Amino acid sequence: MMRALINKEDNSVSIVEDNGVVIPQQMIDEPDVFLVEFDEVCLANIPQEEYLNLFWSPDSNTLYLHPENFSLSTPSGKAKLKELLSHISLVPPDNRTVSQEHLIATAYGFLPRNEVDEILNDDDLQDEEISAILSALDDS
Numbered sequence: 001m002m003r004a005l006i007n008k009e010d011n012s013v014s015i016v017e018d019n020g021v022v023i024p025q026q027m028i029d030e031p032d033v034f035l036v037e038f039d040e041v042c043l044a045n046i047p048q049e050e051y052l053n054l055f056w057s058p059d060s061n062t063l064y065l066h067p068e069n070f071s072l073s074t075p076s077g078k079a080k081l082k083e084l085l086s087h088i089s090l091v092p093p094d095n096r097t098v099s100q101e102h103l104i105a106t107a108y109g110f111l112p113r114n115e116v117d118e119i120l121n122d123d124d125l126q127d128e129e130i131s132a133i134l135s136a137l138d139d140s
Contacts, residue, residue: 002040004063005033006056013054013063016043038062050074072110081107085119090133 005014005023014033017023028035042062046054052071054063070077085107088100096104107116 001037002043003035003037004054004056006036008032008034010069011056011058012066012069013051013056016051016054016063018043018048018051036061047075050076053077072106078110081110082115082119085116086122087132089120089122 002017003023004016005027006012007014009032015021015023015027023035027033036056038056038061042064043051046063046065050065052074053065053069053076055066055069056063070080072078072081081103084103088096088104091100104116104120
């Protein structure tokens, strides 16, 4: 059996004991978290760098990757940021919404500055981007 510290607010994983990582007693005593024991089989296909994307299921007493909630500091979170930035790159800078500008500012905190700039300045349309534009036009 393995142990994990779970956030009470949303059942997200705060820390997983694994490969020498031990949950400090001070953290266990925090009122916003609780400790669970679970079968490590549920982590079989999950890379350790994705553990911050895990959630605890009280029904099955397992940890799982949530399909929509993820930490931006993980590889999958960074990949999602890059995908969102590539969509924003299609919008001229003067026409970007406040939320798009906020996402760009957030991306600078998780990705190298030159990588964000490169994605935003990419003028080449990919097949997926063209399909997305055509699909959006068809829906209007």
